[in-house]
Amino acid sequence: MRDTYVLGVSMTRFGKHLEKSLSELAYEPIWNAIEESNIDPFDIGTAFVGNAYGGLITGQESVRGQVVLREAGFSNIPIINVENACASGSTAFNLANLAVAAGQTDIALVVGVEKLFCDDTAKSLQALSTSSDLEREGKMGILFAGIYAMRVRSHMEKYGISKEQLAQAAVKNHTHGSLNPHSQYQKQLSIDEILNSRMIVDPITLYMTCPLGDGAAAVLIGTREMAMRMKKRPVKVAASVIGSFGNPGISEHSIAARVSREAYRKAEIGPQDVEIAEVHDAVAAIELYLYEELGFCGPGESGRMIDERETWYDGRLPVNTSGGLTAKGHPAGATGPAQIAEIVWQLRGEAGMRQKKQTPTIGMTENGGGNVGNETAVVAVNILKGDP
Amino acid sequence: MRDTYVLGVSMTRFGKHLEKSLSELAYEPIWNAIEESNIDPFDIGTAFVGNAYGGLITGQESVRGQVVLREAGFSNIPIINVENACASGSTAFNLANLAVAAGQTDIALVVGVEKLFCDDTAKSLQALSTSSDLEREGKMGILFAGIYAMRVRSHMEKYGISKEQLAQAAVKNHTHGSLNPHSQYQKQLSIDEILNSRMIVDPITLYMTCPLGDGAAAVLIGTREMAMRMKKRPVKVAASVIGSFGNPGISEHSIAARVSREAYRKAEIGPQDVEIAEVHDAVAAIELYLYEELGFCGPGESGRMIDERETWYDGRLPVNTSGGLTAKGHPAGATGPAQIAEIVWQLRGEAGMRQKKQTPTIGMTENGGGNVGNETAVVAVNILKGDP
Numbered sequence: 001m002r003d004t005y006v007l008g009v010s011m012t013r014f015g016k017h018l019e020k021s022l023s024e025l026a027y028e029p030i031w032n033a034i035e036e037s038n039i040d041p042f043d044i045g046t047a048f049v050g051n052a053y054g055g056l057i058t059g060q061e062s063v064r065g066q067v068v069l070r071e072a073g074f075s076n077i078p079i080i081n082v083e084n085a086c087a088s089g090s091t092a093f094n095l096a097n098l099a100v101a102a103g104q105t106d107i108a109l110v111v112g113v114e115k116l117f118c119d120d121t122a123k124s125l126q127a128l129s130t131s132s133d134l135e136r137e138g139k140m141g142i143l144f145a146g147i148y149a150m151r152v153r154s155h156m157e158k159y160g161i162s163k164e165q166l167a168q169a170a171v172k173n174h175t176h177g178s179l180n181p182h183s184q185y186q187k188q189l190s191i192d193e194i195l196n197s198r199m200i201v202d203p204i205t206l207y208m209t210c211p212l213g214d215g216a217a218a219v220l221i222g223t224r225e226m227a228m229r230m231k232k233r234p235v236k237v238a239a240s241v242i243g244s245f246g247n248p249g250i251s252e253h254s255i256a257a258r259v260s261r262e263a264y265r266k267a268e269i270g271p272q273d274v275e276i277a278e279v280h281d282a283v284a285a286i287e288l289y290l291y292e293e294l295g296f297c298g299p300g301e302s303g304r305m306i307d308e309r310e311t312w313y314d315g316r317l318p319v320n321t322s323g324g325l326t327a328k329g330h331p332a333g334a335t336g337p338a339q340i341a342e343i344v345w346q347l348r349g350e351a352g353m354r355q356k357k358q359t360p361t362i363g364m365t366e367n368g369g370g371n372v373g374n375e376t377a378v379v380a381v382n383i384l385k386g387d388p
Numbered sequence: 389m390r391d392t393y394v395l396g397v398s399m400t401r402f403g404k405h406l407e408k409s410l411s412e413l414a415y416e417p418i419w420n421a422i423e424e425s426n427i428d429p430f431d432i433g434t435a436f437v438g439n440a441y442g443g444l445i446t447g448q449e450s451v452r453g454q455v456v457l458r459e460a461g462f463s464n465i466p467i468i469n470v471e472n473a474c475a476s477g478s479t480a481f482n483l484a485n486l487a488v489a490a491g492q493t494d495i496a497l498v499v500g501v502e503k504l505f506c507d508d509t510a511k512s513l514q515a516l517s518t519s520s521d522l523e524r525e526g527k528m529g530i531l532f533a534g535i536y537a538m539r540v541r542s543h544m545e546k547y548g549i550s551k552e553q554l555a556q557a558a559v560k561n562h563t564h565g566s567l568n569p570h571s572q573y574q575k576q577l578s579i580d581e582i583l584n585s586r587m588i589v590d591p592i593t594l595y596m597t598c599p600l601g602d603g604a605a606a607v608l609i610g611t612r613e614m615a616m617r618m619k620k621r622p623v624k625v626a627a628s629v630i631g632s633f634g635n636p637g638i639s640e641h642s643i644a645a646r647v648s649r650e651a652y653r654k655a656e657i658g659p660q661d662v663e664i665a666e667v668h669d670a671v672a673a674i675e676l677y678l679y680e681e682l683g684f685c686g687p688g689e690s691g692r693m694i695d696e697r698e699t700w701y702d703g704r705l706p707v708n709t710s711g712g713l714t715a716k717g718h719p720a721g722a723t724g725p726a727q728i729a730e731i732v733w734q735l736r737g738e739a740g741m742r743q744k745k746q747t748p749t750i751g752m753t754e755n756g757g758g759n760v761g762n763e764t765a766v767v768a769v770n771i772l773k774g775d776p
Contacts, residue, residue, distance in 0.1 A: 001490055052450045055443040061518035062440045062473040063757070066632060066764040070521065075633035075763040080479055081471040085450040091468060095483060102389055102490035130449035133458065244454060245463035369451070375463040376454040 001101040005227035006235045006384065008037030009341035011217035014184040014329030016117050020214070022054055022064065023071035026113045029218035030072040033109075037220045038230045044220070045105025046078045048096040050088035050112045051333040052369075056127035057118050068113055085131035086282070087369030088112065090242070090336030090380030093219060097240045100221045107226070112338065113216040114331035124212055128332075132371045145209060145283065147371060149201035152285045156203070159300035161288060163203050167194045168306045170208045170284035173320050176313055177327025179354035182338075184213050184329030208284040213329035217337035219344075227387075233348045238267035238362075239383040245375050256293040256366060259379045263364075264295075267383040271295030274317060274383075275360030276346045278339035280368040281324040287311075291319070294366060313354045321346060321354045332369075336380060339365035347386035361386045389489040393615035394623045394772065396425030397729035399605035402572040402717030404505050408602070410442055410452065411459035414501045417606035418460045421497075425608045426618045432608070433493025434466045436484040438476035438500045439721040440757075444515035445506050456501055473519035474670070475757030476500065478630070478724030478768030481607060485628045488609045495614070500726065501604040502719035512600055516720075520759045533597060533671065535759060537589035540673045544591070547688035549676060551591050555582045556694045558596045558672035561708050564701055565715025567742035570726075572601050572717030596672040601717035605725035615775075621736045626655035626750075627771040633763050644681040644754060647767045651752075652683075655771040659683030662705060662771075663748035664734050666727035668756040669712040675699075679707070682754060701742045709734060709742045720757075724768060727753035735774035749774045 010032035017025055034041050049065030060067055065079040084091040089112025096108035116124050129143065155161060171191050177183035189207055197206040227234035243259035264270055271294060279294065281287040288302035296317060297305045305311060311319035322328045322342040325335065343363035345351040363384045370376035398420035405413055422429050437453030448455055453467040472479040477500025484496035504512050517531065543549060559579050565571035577595055585594040615622035631647035652658055659682060667682065669675040676690035684705055685693045693699060699707035710716045710730040713723065731751035733739040751772045758764035 055518065056449055058522075059518060060522050061444055061515065062471055062476075063519050063521070063759075063764040063766070064471070066758055066766070067521045070763045077632060078630040079472075079632045079766070080483065080630070083450055083452070083469040083471060084467075088450075095468065098486060098490060098492055102486060102492075104389075104486055104490075127449065130443065130447060131451050133451070133455045134446075134448050242466040242468070244465060244467045370454055371451075375458045376451040378451070378454070378467070 002103060003224050004097050004100045004221050004237045005224055006237060006340065006344050007039060007220040007222045007226055007230060008033035009219050009344045011182055011338045011341050012215045013182045014213045014215035014331055017214040018117055022058060022060065022113050022115055023068045025214060025216040026068045026111050027072050029216050030111060033218040033220050039107060039222065039226060044074065044077060044107045044109050046080065046099050047074060047109040047111065048080045048082055048092035050082045050092035050336065051114055052083055052085055052088045053114065053116065053127040053332060056130065057124060058115055068111060084378045085369030086332040087336060087367045087378040087380045088333040089217065090367040093336055093340060093382065094240045094242050094380055096221050097237050100223065107220060107222045110219040110221065110337050111216065112334040112336055114333040115214045116212045116331055117214050131369065131376065133376050145201045145204055148283045148286055149204050151289060152203060155289045159303065161303040163195060164191060165303040165306050166203060166285035166288060167191050167208065169287040170194045170326055172312050173281060173284055173324040173326040176321050176354055177323025180323050180328060183323040183327050184211055185323065185327045204283050204285055208326065210282050210325035210330035213331045215329060215331035215334045217334045217341055219337045219340050234387040235344050235347050236385045236387065237382065238385045239263040241266065242378065242380045245377050254293055255377050255379045256290060259381045260294045260366065263381040263383050269362060269383065273362050274364045275362050276321065276343060276356055277317065277319050277364040278322060278342050279319055279366040281320055281326050282330060284326040287319065290366065314357060318356050321351060336367045339367055340382065343384050347384060390491060391612050392485050392488045392609050392625045393612055394625060394728065394732050395427060395608040395610045395614055395618060396421035397607050397732045399570055399726045399729050400603045401570045402601045402603035402719055405602040406505055410446060410448065410501050410503055411456045413602060413604040414456045414499050415460050417604050418499060421606040421608050427495060427610065427614060432462065432465060432495045432497050434468065434487050435462060435497040435499065436468045436470055436480035438470045438480035438724065439502055440471055440473055440476045441502065441504065441515040441720060444518065445512060446503055456499060472766045473757030474720040475724060475755045475766040475768045476721040477605065478755040481724055481728060481770065482628045482630050482768060484609050485625050488611065495608060495610045498607040498609065498725050499604065500722040500724055502721040503602045504600045504719055505602050519757065519764065521764050533589045533592055536671045536674055537592050539677060540591060543677045547691065549691040551583065552579060553691040553694050554591060554673035554676060555579050555596065557669065557675040558582045558714055560700050561669060561672055561712040561714040564709050564742055565711025568711050568716060571711040571715050572599055573711065573715045592671050592673055596714065598670050598713035598718035601719045603717060603719040603722045605722045605729055607725045607728050622775040623732050623735050624773045624775065625770065626773045627651040629654065630766065630768045633765050642681055643765050643767045644678060647769045648682045648754065651769040651771050657750060657771065661750050662752045663750050664709065664731060664744055665705065665707050665752040666710060666730050667707055667754040669708055669714050670718060672714040675707065678754065702745060706744050709739060724755045727755055728770065731772050735772060
């Protein structure tokens, strides 16, 4: 298998785009990514399109990628529609990377696109609920926030992590969001505002959770030679790993731990080598748990890590400089490619106000989907390396 | 890239399975395919699940593969959900083949599964319509049968092909279906019964079209070494190609022509080498058109080909010995893997009453999806070779 590189990245601002169709949302990121890639668009061999809820929200099922790419002018290439709940876009990235690595195509286009807003919020929530196993979990009456809350509470009790520490992750991500023009929320919030916002499921409050959102992101993957022809720093895909499920229930070593270990092994690095990361903070409180799962710190040390501001954009290991799902937003299928975009921008020193001071060389994305800790769970981890 | 082989195949009978969920439908084919593969099920590295309309018909979206595989006992492997309209299952097969060829996994599981029947036929038809571009074609009021009819009429007028010749393809496929225990329809029909059945869109009558159906099929892909350990004839995947769209409108060289040429090139054969084929006869009348597109005969010669019974199970180049979509049925996501199953059975000499007399060595599948000839069209072609 040959080395693969990220050539171009682009995304819309996440937010409410009621007036735009899936194809209209995807148009700009696709062509922006092509433009910065310095490639001939006719050389794109295959497209992988990630979208989770289009069938239920827009009514367009079954050939979503064809419809999305038609608008952008790509109808003649093989188009693969991929779905894996909130990790749909990362799954598309993983397959596109495989197609280029295996030499099946020289350039693959990844598109993640989602419209969660519609004229009926109940319809949006109903669509989101289909990322659980409806036959089993659907009957239990536990929604995603409840599942996250159970995990967070178990983590708090085990290690004495406080509500204030959980809220600090949200403070950080909202601050990061205020520095990111692509972010859905761009407003700094105080710890009191976060803790005193409406309680969703104890200990998770409104401003600790990601909003409904629409958006699109595009990534082009190609060969080393192509990356060298760009005028930007080449960014290599050092590892791309997907896993499903993990241990049942609330366990020490979840699927994120397992998948990230495999990614570290493939990239020939350890967690201590990661200099910047985007992780799946569907609720900000889960971020602390993920620090431990991904090996950024030892078990129970995540509270200290946030207290010492290590994961702020000006810290040792910035996490979610984009604002994360909490502030940047989470249009499900678009989230994975948007995480890739943020890491690529950081590795190139193009992240503007939220840029890590010392431009990092090794970055990581972790994107989850399905029912965390249950049998529909999906985790995708990517490790990107900037050329020296 | 290394050679890949089909290890095991299995399918349910296609038909009405109202009482069964997607996961219950898929259970038997998955375990039957594993059993005949002579592998350790724990060695399966990745699963690719094709389903087109689950979100709209059963309500389960977004993590359909996880739900389907949970029942069969596979939760811990990476699961990729793939959608490409009626070619969803073939797209899953194509990606699984890539994953094994590239060495990403040694054994990949392909599952195609679909439930089209539900308590409300209007809902089923609505779901099927989402394989068009709803933003554009959805407003034109032309359904699939109408699109097929335009193509068929154009073909008839250009080459003087008669209604009787079109109907003969349906007579053949219903006869084949009567010899296949997996077929939804197992009743021979006379040419008069077919021509006099209810007119859908002139010249397409009811018995020339595929029925609504539920069903599942599974295929395991592995390495040559694994195939050699089986007690059955090893079947190599000589080519697996997907294409989208083609020339606009009703053209001489459609997407099926283009994709099949690339498959022939990869398999290092020509159309004259194909000894058996399963093709996408969503309406039986389109089969004649496909003979020409796939190069089984010259332009305008398909009428003669069916008159001379060349494509009957006892002919020179049997087509759709399974009964095809017309008689075997067409639960969209299951169709591609079911086509693979039929060809594998034929290459192994296991096709029972419908077995080609001289066991073939080279077989082909052609599976279409989306809006034929329009910008959502998808075609997948696979070429399988039995070891000498």
